[in-house]
Amino acid sequence: MSSFAGLYLVAAFFLFGGSGDAHRSVHFELSCGADDRVARIVLADMEHTLDRVLRFCDRIGLKYEVGVDRIRGRVVCDERARSALRQPGMQWGVYDTNSGNIYLDPSIFAPGEVALSGPRLAALRLTVRHETAHLVLDRLLPRFGTNAPAWLAEGLACLFEHVPEDEADADTLPNAFRQADLRRLWSASRRNPAIEFDIVRVLESRDWPDVSGVSASKADKRLSAWYASCWAIVYYLSEREPACLADVVRMFNGAAEGADSTARAHEALRGAAGCLNGDVSSRVVRFALGVEARH
């Protein structure tokens, strides 16, 4: 995973006295007993993700009513996080809509644990950026998360997971991590038609895939495939149908639009004139994999 050149320049940090282990940036606080080096990386990623989400909203024309200076968020590591983190695919962290906090597994920062570097640090950073995107979107669009289907909320969060190079078009580059999962899935489904892979089925679902009673490794595989599909659909929308995506998100948020807003959002997505009408699977996959459509 590539590094972010401005990592250490994003915000002013200081050690917060009193509790002894909390670190703060302009908008965020990390209370996990992390050492200074890791705390700086995590908080810089959070500030960076906030900036990216705001730029994304501006780019697709999605208006929000909350002032940016009022956005605050905390990362908490404690035992309460562990029950949420026992679900497959959530070994590292979770955003909790009730408390508005991000919870991370406390063992990540435990003294004596394997040093946070290499793939371990990369996994933590990807998780932090994903959960921060949920947090920021929840602050900007407080009704979106509860009204929108899971694939849309997750696909949006996946847009901000990867660290882009410092280039003008960095925000529109694909998420290489999800793209690799999608590529594996797509080529496997072509070799073996019995392998389940169906963008349309993801689109028609409202919740996370049911992985109860499935072995941990199967559940992880199924969830990785599902997240890759969610990312692909939302990445396609954000690049090819940005105005439509903005409308749909606004309608799911339902600001001042009454109770039928959610139904209209579904219609705008999948109806006859919706932004994901017709035979959408191959369009989405080809776009997300960077393969030009043949027609």
Ligand SMILES: [Zn+2]
């Ligand atoms: Zn998520």
